[in-house]
Amino acid sequence: MKKLPEILAPAGDTQSFLAALAAGADAVYVGMKHFSARMQADNFSVKELARMVELARREDRKVYIALNSMLKPTDPAAAGRLIRRLARGVQPHALIMQDLGAVEMARQAGFEGEIHLSTLANITHPAALHAARRMGADRVILPRELDIDEVRQCNDACPEGLDLELFVHGALCYCVSGRCYWSSYMGGKSGLRGRCVQPCRRVYKQKSREGRYFSCLDLSLDVLARNLLDMENLSSWKIEGRKKGPHYVFYTVTAYRMLRDNPGDPSVRKQAEDLLKQALSRPTTHARFLPQRQHPVTAPNDSTSSGMLVGKLARDKKGALEFKPRMELQPQDFLRVGFEDDPWHRTVRVTRRVPKGGAFTLPHAKGRPPAAGTPVFLIDRREKDLVDLLRRWEGRLADVRGGSETSVDFEPVLPVRLDKPGKGFTVLLHGSIPKGRRGGREGGVVDGLWLSPRTAEVSRTLVSRYSWWLPPVIWPNEEDQWKRLITQVLRNGARHFVLGAPWQMELFPENAKIAPVAGPFCNVANPAALAVLERMGFRGAIVSPELSGEEVLSLPSMSPLPLGVVLSGYWPMGVTRNPLQPLKQGEPFLSPKREPFWARRYGQNTWIFPGWPLDITAHQDELKAAGYTIFVHMKEQPPREVPEPSRSSSFNWDLTLL
Structure with a gap:
């Protein structure tokens, strides 16, 4: 008989942690003062976590610690020391991570618990699960945008030794997790580092219409969650909300535990639905x-x-x-x-x-x-019954001594710098097949194209002359299509590919003769991640454009791979699978500060762009001197209705990325 999935609860403070245990959560996920994707939550110190984990073990529960922040160039050593302290003094059951460099540091620091890959890691299609397992992941947290058929596809494709986790309740983001740069582009507060200021929840205007077009309702699968019970590899129902209080945690955990344990009882179902209505969430939706x-x-x-x-x-x-x-x-x-x-x-x-x-x-x-x-x-709110219950659990926690703070020694093993990065070249990445150009690699300039069904329009004699870019997100119901497209262009002579996620390596036939590059959507920002990419078979990487200038310039001295950088063009604020309606594609819309934006749909995804481009070409000489060899210009053309930009952005070049 299949084991029931765990109910996984959020906790951003001690009261919420105790509320989760009191409500019967099987596991609780928490964050720390550093390297957490919810830095606005109170979060915990190592000493606090040691007591919490010990209490959880006494109660036969689990604690997972989120270290799911993108690591900057100098972060791996600090992350490794923290992980070693956790491994010795806390011993959580799992670490939740998005960054390949953090996974590498966990391995080097001797962490023996499970590694869970966050939704921010962007593992969105079945084949990607195999790459995750080979990397050493024990669990993958699936994106919120999947429908039940796609969840089932992932369940059926899940390799041995890996299990899956799915959000069943809590906040939704309009853009795909790990593919949103809105907050960062607008002021250096990165969602990939837990600092998102949620500009998507503001009022936007298109012509005479205005509204909170990107402000999402909360997900609530409620009674539909029972349809997940027969998926043998889906082992965790996750509730979002590390910034929520104990009332929310207690009510949602209680409700989903009831729905899991009594899927066929209509009276219990009604009680659970009533509890969810009282949980003080946003209005809810079943979404996709x-x-x-x-x-x-x-x-x-x-x-x-x-x-x-x-x-x-x-x-x-x-x-x-x-x-x-x-x-x-x-x-x-x-x-x-x-x-x-x-x-x-x-x-x-x-x-x-x-x-x-x-x-x-x-x-x-x-x-x-x-x-x-x-x-x-x-x-x-603090109902008397809940307050009294939490007071009793506070007494249990008070009986736990926990471990003592200990200093640790840790020096990361980082890759050896590439001695000869090779001859530099420029990529002109076209949003569509350029008219009047025949694709070229002359004069150090390479034409790049997004791989798409329109690839068939490119002459077979020219396919080998292009750099082929895979999209930042691929969904389960289109995975087979992408495999066919890749096979087609390989047969026609394509060899140069830029991948939108590390896991897309799984879409290529075994022993394919390619020299893949990790693209800018891979969010590569530190030498430990570059070492992992090299072991995966990548032959180059384009670094995250979120980094500050100082950080960008420092990376080549630590990299085992040739590096590239996006110099100019319209970098998207985010990529979404959600419909744009009632806004219209091709028409500009304005922020509360009257900043223009526009959107364009590619396949199942809509890309949202600012009305002003990224441009750091003034720093090209510095970048060359630092060791960069790949320079990308994104030739995305705005719709005619979008006004000519009156400025450009250096993104975070002159800022300190938070």
């Missing part, structure tokens, strides 16, 4: 889960703010701001006033009971006061 009946992931004209709407502000007779709650408010309830991008946005703690329909007067605060009509949301 049912392929024949997909649900919208956004509601542009409605609230997609987290929490339960409890009222709207109005002025009383004395001019003070108040609201009449639609439900009873209890002491220690936590309220949010307005949306996160409102200038008056703030949170407020309730200090006394307020009956339904009573009056709650908003305390005075510095800064701009909210406007009348501003919504107020209940985002966390």
Whole structure:
């Protein structure tokens, strides 16, 4: 009989961790003060984690620690020391990672627990699972964009020794995980490093229409989750929410445990649904889960703010701001006033009971006061029963001594620098087959094309002259198509390929005579990751354009591979599988600061671009002197309706990437 999947709960603070255990979670995932993809959560120190893991082991539960941040060039040593401290003093059951360099540091630091590859690692199609397993991964966390048929494809293709994890509840991102640069491009706060400021949740405008077009509802598979129970390799149901409080954690864990354990009981199903409605999430959606009946992931004209709407502000007779709650408010309830991008946005703690329909007067605060009509949301609460339960679990935690802090010695083994990086060349990466060009490798210039079904339009005699680029994301239902395309261009003489993810190596026939390059969407940013790529068979890498200039210039001195860099062109803010509607392709849309953006669809994905290009060509001589040999110009042409750019961006060249 198949073992039931674990219920995996989030915890961003101690109270939420205890709430997860109290609700019956089989495992809890937490973050640390460093190298976490949710740096806005409170997160934990090594000493705190040691006590938590020991308590979990006493209760026959598991703890997974998220170290799923992109590592910068100088990060591997610090990451390795931290992992060694965890291995010796905490011994978590697993580490969650996105960066190949972090996986390498875990191996070198002697970590003996499981390695789980994050959604940020972008393992999106069945063949990629085999590459992940060969790298030493024990689990892959699947993307949220898959429908149930695609999840089943991955389950059926899962190699021995690997299992799968799937999100069943929690926040959705509009763009594909690991393929969103929106926050970073707009100011150096990278989602790949846990610093996303969520510019997608703001109001955008296209002509006379405006709304929160990219602000997603929360995923909730609720009763549909029972359809996952027969998948033998899907071993974990994951709940998102490391920034949420214990109320949310307790209610969601309890609900999904009930749904898992009693899939055929309608009365239990109703109780679980009621609990999820009280969990203080955003409004929810089944998203793409049912392929024949997909649900919208956004509601542009409605609230997609987290929490339960409890009222709207109005002025009383004395001019003070108040609201009449639609439900009873209890002491220690936590309220949010307005949306996160409102200038008056703030949170407020309730200090006394307020009956339904009573009056709650908003305390005075510095800064701009909210406007009348501003919504107020209940985002966390402390019911007496839950408070009492957590107090008992606090007592159990207090009985745990935990390990003592110990210093460790760790010096990473990093690759030897490539002595002769080779002759440099420039790639002109065209968004479509260029007219009037015959593909060339003359004068140090190579024409690049995105591999697509239109490849058939390229003459067989010219195929070998192009650099062929695979997309940043490939989905399960198109994997066979990509294998056929690759076989076709290989047969016609193609040899130079740039991959959108390391795992795309699995799409090539065994012993194919190619010299693959890891493209810029592989998010390569440190020497340890470059060492892994070299072992995988890559012959070059184009570094992440997110890095600062200082970091970009430092990498060649640490690299075993020839390196490239994107010099200019329209770099996408993000890639999404979600429909663009009601916005229209080809028409510009504006941010709250009237910055222009535009979108273009390629296959199943839509690319969202800023209205101004990346341009660091002024630094080309510095880059050559540092050792770069591949220089990419992305020749993506904006639609005619998009205004001529009045500026360009150096991305994070002059910033410190957070």
